[in-house]
Amino acid sequence: MIRILAKSIRENKKYSIIAPILVFYQAMTNVAVPFLMGDLIDKGIMKGNLTYICHLGLVLLLLALTGIITGTTASWLAGRAAAGFSKNLRHDLFEHIQQFSFENIDNFSSASLVTRLTTDTNNLQQAYQGMLRIAVRAPSVMIFAFVMAFVVSAKMALIFVVVIPILTLGLFAIIKKARPLFHQVFQRYDVLNQVVREDVRGIRVVKSYVRQETEKQKFNDAADGIYDVFLKAQRTMALNAPLMQFVVNATMLLLCWFGAKLIVGNQLQDGQLISMFSYTMQILMSLNMLSMIFNQLSMAEASASRIVRVLKAQPSIESPANGVQTVKDGTVDFDHVNFSYDHDPQKLQLQDINLHLKAGETLGIIGKTGSGKSTLVSLLPRLYDVTSGEVQLGGINVQDYDLKTLRDNVSVVLQNNVLFSGTVKDNLRWGNPHATDEQIVQACKWAHADEFIQKLPDGYDTMLEQNGTNVSGGQMQRLCIARALLKNPQVLILDDSTSAVDTNTDAQIRQAFRDELPHITKIIISQRISSISDADQIIVLDHGKITAQGTHAELLKSSKLYHDIYESQNYQGGEHHGEANS
Numbered sequence: 204m205i206r207i208l209a210k211s212i213r214e215n216k217k218y219s220i221i222a223p224i225l226v227f228y229q230a231m232t233n234v235a236v237p238f239l240m241g242d243l244i245d246k247g248i249m250k251g252n253l254t255y256i257c258h259l260g261l262v263l264l265l266l267a268l269t270g271i272i273t274g275t276t277a278s279w280l281a282g283r284a285a286a287g288f289s290k291n292l293r294h295d296l297f298e299h300i301q302q303f304s305f306e307n308i309d310n311f312s313s314a315s316l317v318t319r320l321t322t323d324t325n326n327l328q329q330a331y332q333g334m335l336r337i338a339v340r341a342p343s344v345m346i347f348a349f350v351m352a353f354v355v356s357a358k359m360a361l362i363f364v365v366v367i368p369i370l371t372l373g374l375f376a377i378i379k380k381a382r383p384l385f386h387q388v389f390q391r392y393d394v395l396n397q398v399v400r401e402d403v404r405g406i407r408v409v410k411s412y413v414r415q416e417t418e419k420q421k422f423n424d425a426a427d428g429i430y431d432v433f434l435k436a437q438r439t440m441a442l443n444a445p446l447m448q449f450v451v452n453a454t455m456l457l458l459c460w461f462g463a464k465l466i467v468g469n470q471l472q473d474g475q476l477i478s479m480f481s482y483t484m485q486i487l488m489s490l491n492m493l494s495m496i497f498n499q500l501s502m503a504e505a506s507a508s509r510i511v512r513v514l515k516a517q518p519s520i521e522s523p524a525n526g527v528q529t530v531k532d533g534t535v536d537f538d539h540v541n542f543s544y545d546h547d548p549q550k551l552q553l554q555d556i557n558l559h560l561k562a563g564e565t566l567g568i569i570g571k572t573g574s575g576k577s578t579l580v581s582l583l584p585r586l587y588d589v590t591s592g593e594v595q596l597g598g599i600n601v602q603d604y605d606l607k608t609l610r611d612n613v614s615v616v617l618q619n620n621v622l623f624s625g626t627v628k629d630n631l632r633w634g635n636p637h638a639t640d641e642q643i644v645q646a647c648k649w650a651h652a653d654e655f656i657q658k659l660p661d662g663y664d665t666m667l668e669q670n671g672t673n674v675s676g677g678q679m680q681r682l683c684i685a686r687a688l689l690k691n692p693q694v695l696i697l698d699d700s701t702s703a704v705d706t707n708t709d710a711q712i713r714q715a716f717r718d719e720l721p722h723i724t725k726i727i728i729s730q731r732i733s734s735i736s737d738a739d740q741i742i743v744l745d746h747g748k749i750t751a752q753g754t755h756a757e758l759l760k761s762s763k764l765y766h767d768i769y770e771s772q773n774y775q776g777g778e779h780h781g782e783a784n785s
């Protein structure tokens with residue numbers, strides 16, 4: 204785990220090495236000061252030796268100054284190293300997630316990937332900063348203060364031999380109790396993130412179904428969940444203060460008692476007793492800091508393992524070495540294709556699919572909800588890989604293509620397509636970053652989007668809100684089709700992508716495809732018979748199987764399901780008057 208995370212340190216390595224060295228130096232100065240102070244009192248002040256006071260005073264001043272400078276520099280370097288580390292880690296995570304297949308995303312869920320990129324990475328940043336400073340400072344101060352205490356007075360230092368194990372046991376018992384609670388806090392943050400994400404993304408649905416109260420309740424439950432566990436954890440951690448107070452006071456009392464005895468017996472000097480007080484504070488405070496950093500590191504461990512799980516996950520679909528770089532044409536073949544999302548041959552979502560499409564042909568796909576239409580088309584651009592059988596494009600197995608080449612040549616307008624914040628033109632250029640303005644306008648004309656874009660306040664430079672909330676559903680679908688056309692693909696897949704477009708415009712878009720883009724193979728999934736009735740061939744899917752195949756006229760005779768859908772859409776003389784009733 205550490206080896207994988209350490210890869211993200213990179214250019215911050217030098218800061219990560221220098222910071223602990225400076226922290227160590229600062230710790231040494233902190234430990235040296237009480238010893239020299241004691242000396243200054245005993246040999247300088249008590250004996251009225253001004254030269255000694257001046258010399259030692261100067262040394263003390265120098266130590267204090269260098270301690271402050273190294274401490275401040277160390278803080279700055281550790282902060283910089285930790286921020287740089289988390290920036291790299293976030294970048295590495297993001298890059299890795301970009302290579303994920305749909306299956307990988309399904310496995311992690313997008314909400315949990317967001318938490319890992321944000322909350323978990325923040326935890327690691329704080330833990331890393333703590334590691335560079337406190338995890339070095341606390342043990343260094345503790346060990347050296349302990350040694351110095353022995354140097355000053357071995358007899359009195361024996362007090363620490365008794366006190367330190369008691370305090371250590373107490374502190375770690377508290378942490379042991381609080382640790383699982385802190386882990387729970389982070390899990391509950393996941394729940395809160397999920398609720399907020401869902402609500403914010405679906406705010407329009409929430410409002411239209413007047414579900415604000417339910418959503419508020421869900422949010423309150425999640426927020427209260429965090430509050431409750433956090434309160435429990437803090438209640439446990441609050442025991443730290445009385446324990447520390449008790450141990451510090453008890454140690455001071457013991458020191459006073461033994462110290463007074465030793466001073467009376469001339470075995471200890473006043474300055475040495477004062478040094479012992481300082482060392483007591485340093486040792487006990489360091490122990491407290493150690494327990495805190497131990498807690499922070501153990502919390503970060505949970506975040507680290509969640510992040511490493513993502514970094515270790517291999518993309519389930521990768522580009523082959525020396526993949527084919529060109530696609531001859533848009534011929535599509537499905538040869539005895541079976542598919543299961545769970546890789547389980549007993550739970551197939553697609554069964555024995557056989558299809559042959561010549562380049563430029565149009566295939567219509569219709570079937571009930573959940574019959575496997577989207578699944579079928581997702582196999583062509585390798586959004587998922589077949590469980591058995593073979594899918595070919597241009598006569599070559601899709602798995603033999605370079606993945607970018609394949610996806611550039613198979614343009615998919617998905618069912619839940621999204622637009623991103625930016626101008627209309629920016630969004631369209633996702634299809635082809637080098638597209639000229641003329642090419643953009645042309646694609647929009649084919650998709651019947653040009654007309655409404657021209658009417659937008661700034662035309663093609665109009666800003667779109669995230670997910671295209673300032674355009675209508677049908678306009679968004681047409682923009683997505685234009686974006687897909689700009690890729691100049693061999694195959695264009697429209698997965699129910701004109702459902703919000705009126706039938707007239709839908710027909711005009713298909714007409715444009717036929718007239719202007721005859722070389723592109725078109726695969727159209729639709730719930731509307733009118734959207735596919737003029738296709739060269741149509742397949743009817745039912746429970747993952749092709750139950751009928753042919754032209755519109757043939758299917759009306761041969762497929763009862765097709766006929767029923769046709770009837771339910773109230774066709775009269777080829778005119779469409781309704782929607783699919785699947």
Ligand SMILES: Nc1ncnc2c1ncn2[C@@H]1O[C@H](COP(=O)(O)OP(=O)(O)OP(=O)(O)O)[C@@H](O)[C@H]1O
Nearest residue numbers: 309544552570571572573574575576577578579618
């Ligand atoms: N990511 C997924 N993981 C697991 N099962 C899935 C996944 N996506 C779809 N399924 C399942 O696969 C089957 C086919 O789903 P698919 O989305 O292909 O149907 P569809 O015909 O396109 O439906 P619709 O018309 O509603 O879009 C369904 O039973 C569905 O629950």
